[in-house]
Amino acid sequence: MENGKAKYSLVGKGKLLVRKVDDEVIIYDHRTQKAHCLNGVATSVWEHWEAGKCVPEICFALDQRDEDVVWAILLELEGSGLLTNRIAPAVNQNVLSRRDLIKRMGLGMAVPIITSVVVPPPAAAASPTTHPRKLRRTT
Amino acid sequence: MSISCTFLPEHPGRARRATELGLKIFGVRVGIRVSEPALLDSLLSLIPFEWNETGSTRIERLYSVIDHPAPPGRHQCHSILVNSRLLAKGANWGQLCDAFYSDMEFFVASRSRKLLFVHAGAVSWRNQAIILPGASHSGKTTLVQALLKAGASYYSDEFALFDSGGNLHAFPRPLSIRQNSTTTRISAAQLCVKQEAAPTPVAWVIVTRYQQGGDWHPRTLSRGEGMLALLQNTVAARRDPARTMTVLQRSIWQARVLAGARGDAGQTAGLILRYLNAAEADHQWP
Numbered sequence: 001m002e003n004g005k006a007k008y009s010l011v012g013k014g015k016l017l018v019r020k021v022d023d024e025v026i027i028y029d030h031r032t033q034k035a036h037c038l039n040g041v042a043t044s045v046w047e048h049w050e051a052g053k054c055v056p057e058i059c060f061a062l063d064q065r066d067e068d069v070v071w072a073i074l075l076e077l078e079g080s081g082l083l084t085n086r087i088a089p090a091v092n093q094n095v096l097s098r099r100d101l102i103k104r105m106g107l108g109m110a111v112p113i114i115t116s117v118v119v120p121p122p123a124a125a126a127s128p129t130t131h132p133r134k135l136r137r138t139t
Numbered sequence: 140m141s142i143s144c145t146f147l148p149e150h151p152g153r154a155r156r157a158t159e160l161g162l163k164i165f166g167v168r169v170g171i172r173v174s175e176p177a178l179l180d181s182l183l184s185l186i187p188f189e190w191n192e193t194g195s196t197r198i199e200r201l202y203s204v205i206d207h208p209a210p211p212g213r214h215q216c217h218s219i220l221v222n223s224r225l226l227a228k229g230a231n232w233g234q235l236c237d238a239f240y241s242d243m244e245f246f247v248a249s250r251s252r253k254l255l256f257v258h259a260g261a262v263s264w265r266n267q268a269i270i271l272p273g274a275s276h277s278g279k280t281t282l283v284q285a286l287l288k289a290g291a292s293y294y295s296d297e298f299a300l301f302d303s304g305g306n307l308h309a310f311p312r313p314l315s316i317r318q319n320s321t322t323t324r325i326s327a328a329q330l331c332v333k334q335e336a337a338p339t340p341v342a343w344v345i346v347t348r349y350q351q352g353g354d355w356h357p358r359t360l361s362r363g364e365g366m367l368a369l370l371q372n373t374v375a376a377r378r379d380p381a382r383t384m385t386v387l388q389r390s391i392w393q394a395r396v397l398a399g400a401r402g403d404a405g406q407t408a409g410l411i412l413r414y415l416n417a418a419e420a421d422h423q424w425p
Contacts, residue, residue, distance in 0.1 A: 017380055019388045024363030026370070026388070028380045035370050037363040117367050119376045122249045 166253035261294035267342035278349035285408035305389025365396030
């Protein structure tokens with residue numbers, strides 16, 4: 001954010017809406033109607049990958065020596081459907097568990113890398129209205 | 140979707156019939172058609188916020204009240220139709236009014252382009268706006284009421300309204316307090332608390348839900364996570380995600396976000412305000 005003005009970009013040919021909040025991004029996926037919050041590290045990895053960088057280049061850019069960390073984040077991003085440049089299926093990585101990933105990143109165990117929520121339909125996001133059938137029996 | 144309606148006068152020389160009215164509420168055009176003026180006045184008296192009469196013949200939602208002849212020895216029945224579909228029917232006019240208001244409020248919340256409606260309580264404490272997002276039955280109104288009792292001023296217990304700059308606006312409807320199976324509406328004036336009116340930036344977003352036996356020990360969330368919590372409770376999120384995302388991004392940019400379950404509302408309100416006072420004293424502003 002600069003001077004309170006929005007910074008955003010549109011990627012994935014209209015399928016993903018992206019907004020930056022501090023060092024995180026919020027991504028809304030039209031296809032799944034889910035919203036995702038990527039923490040700072042995941043945001044950096046995502047931005048570099050979407051810009052076409054390969055894993056060694058991303059590691060260099062982030063000053064991250066451990067390629068497994070970047071691969072694990074990419075796989076998590078792909079699992080959430082957030083990569084327009086898909087990871088080649090033939091690539092064989094040593095996939096880290098989330099626990100190992102967080103440990104290697106040196107973060108607290110409670111820190112999520114990607115937080116995802118389902119954006120509810122309008123009726124679910126408001127208090128329930130009166131059902132018409134209930135009133136028909138009133139005398 | 141809008142409906143063309145011919146019930147409004149076609150030329151300014153003709154007087155509007157007293158039983159028909161087009162309203163503009165937060166930019167949404169709603170029409171009401173009734174059989175007698177007293178019913179129209181009764182429905183209009185339910186609307187606690189500003190509305191303007193619209194001169195346009197095009198409306199987005201039409202409420203029609205139909206009278207049914209009363210059988211001997213029975214009370215008169217009415218039906219309320221929404222765009223020709225039955226919304227409610229019965230002899231209890233009060234319940235019909237509730238059905239009308241609930242439906243109208245939700246429709247305005249989902250269609251307004253002027254303001255973004257987020258399902259949340261909202262109060263102000265020492266010129267700091269506090270948003271309490273949450274679904275139905277999460278205890279928002281109870282917590283809002285407790286915060287008001289502790290000295291906060293009132294924005295809303297149901298919807299936090301945000302303008303395009305992300306500033307909070309008041310939604311001055313009476314608090315809906317549920318007790319067992321009944322709902323009582325009490326205005327800010329009846330509670331002798333200040334009803335806020337001026338738009339203000341958001342200072343705090345507190346994500347909480349009542350848990351029996353719970354204690355409020357909040358953890359700090361990132362602003363991104365705070366925005367997710369607001370997004371989950373925005374009525375128009377799926378309908379207009381681009382505008383929703385932009386407005387919420389602006390609303391959160393100065394806010395601090397806390398999350399954690401809570402117990403008793405009165406106790407929690409005290410803890411919240413003490414936390415805010417301590418944060419202010421430490422000058423821990425973003």
